[in-house]
Amino acid sequence: MTSSPSTLQRVHGTLHALQVPIPYPMKTVTVMIDTSAPVTMIDTALDTPEARAAIEDGLTALGLHWPDVERVIITHHHPDHYGLAGLVEERSGAAVQMLDVEIGRGERYWHLWEEWLPGHLKHMADHGLPQELLDTLELDSRRTRARVQPASRVQPLREGAMLPLAGAEWEVLWLPGHADGHLGLWNESGGLLIAGDAVLPRISPNIGLYAYTRPDPLGDYLQTLGKLEALNPARAVVGHHGPVMDGVQARARELRAHHHERLDFIRAEAGREARSAYELSLAMFPRELNMAGRRFALAETLAHAEHLRLLGQLARTWQGEAWVYHG
Ligand SMILES: [Zn+2]
Ligand SMILES: [Zn+2]
Numbered sequence: 001m002t003s004s005p006s007t008l009q010r011v012h013g014t015l016h017a018l019q020v021p022i023p024y025p026m027k028t029v030t031v032m033i034d035t036s037a038p039v040t041m042i043d044t045a046l047d048t049p050e051a052r053a054a055i056e057d058g059l060t061a062l063g064l065h066w067p068d069v070e071r072v073i074i075t076h077h078h079p080d081h082y083g084l085a086g087l088v089e090e091r092s093g094a095a096v097q098m099l100d101v102e103i104g105r106g107e108r109y110w111h112l113w114e115e116w117l118p119g120h121l122k123h124m125a126d127h128g129l130p131q132e133l134l135d136t137l138e139l140d141s142r143r144t145r146a147r148v149q150p151a152s153r154v155q156p157l158r159e160g161a162m163l164p165l166a167g168a169e170w171e172v173l174w175l176p177g178h179a180d181g182h183l184g185l186w187n188e189s190g191g192l193l194i195a196g197d198a199v200l201p202r203i204s205p206n207i208g209l210y211a212y213t214r215p216d217p218l219g220d221y222l223q224t225l226g227k228l229e230a231l232n233p234a235r236a237v238v239g240h241h242g243p244v245m246d247g248v249q250a251r252a253r254e255l256r257a258h259h260h261e262r263l264d265f266i267r268a269e270a271g272r273e274a275r276s277a278y279e280l281s282l283a284m285f286p287r288e289l290n291m292a293g294r295r296f297a298l299a300e301t302l303a304h305a306e307h308l309r310l311l312g313q314l315a316r317t318w319q320g321e322a323w324v325y326h327g
């Protein structure tokens with residue numbers, strides 16, 4: 001048997017976690033492989049030569065080849081988790097599965113990207129994103145799309161369903177906020193949660209409002225944090241900076257406090273002076289950010305401003321070329 005790459009770690013029975021390189025600041029994404037039948041891969045990384053090689057090495061170290069993979073479960077549609085889904089499907093004939101909620105919007109985005117782009121751009125422009133950042137959005141979206149191989153068919157999983165994995169039954173959870181249809185898998189007897197990006201140890205998962213997302217991602221996420229607190233897993237396998245973390249309940253409380261601080265900040269800033277979500281994002285994220293970082297900052301700020309508007313704590317008015325939020 002080939003020696004295991006140092007990035008491969010057994011986390012629970014036949015379930016292994018592989019750290020796969022991605023060209024993003026988090027550096028790696030967790031891809032899980034269960035070697036028991038049905039052989040399952042959970043998440044897939046972005047399509048780059050480095051990621052393909054890392055996954056192949058991981059399979060080899062476990063005595064497997066592409067055709068052995070029988071099932072692929074994707075936690076959410078983001079390119080660093082979904083990117084290779086179509087390739088794994090093609091090489092193995094495996095069934096790709098996602099939460100039903102995610103198939104309708106997030107997964108569809110990769111198929112309809114070109115058609116949805118004008119709406120995506122208009123949404124950002126309507127919230128004040130300057131033209132030079134809109135131009136990079138189109139360019140970066142095109143580049144990312146080239147690294148995503150969408151699956152040809154995706155089977156829906158429903159919240160509350162039980163599925164077999166690593167010789168046990170796991171409950172399918174719906175953990176929205178970071179993505180509308182973010183899936184979690186919960187093994188109650190082992191106290192183990194497969195969390196994807198629903199909770200992360202070192203960074204706050206991006207909660208962004210986009211043209212194609214549900215209207216209140218932050219409201220969704222605060223509920224997800226409540227679910228995680230109540231679940232109180234002993235350990236979670238996470239998408240980045242893992243593969244395993246403990247202290248999920250405490251981390252969920254910390255993230256809740258962090259979002260409440262941001263809500264207080266936005267409420268005070270918009271209350272003082274009417275501003276677009278982009279202008280508010282410059283106040284909330286005053287440090288130097290690259291173009292992509294600025295767009296994430298806008299989407300995150302907007303999720304907070306809209307949450308306050310839906311609670312009746314802020315109003316918004318169309319002013320000239322963009323929406324402005326005010327008290
Ligand atoms: Zn993500
Ligand atoms: Zn991720």
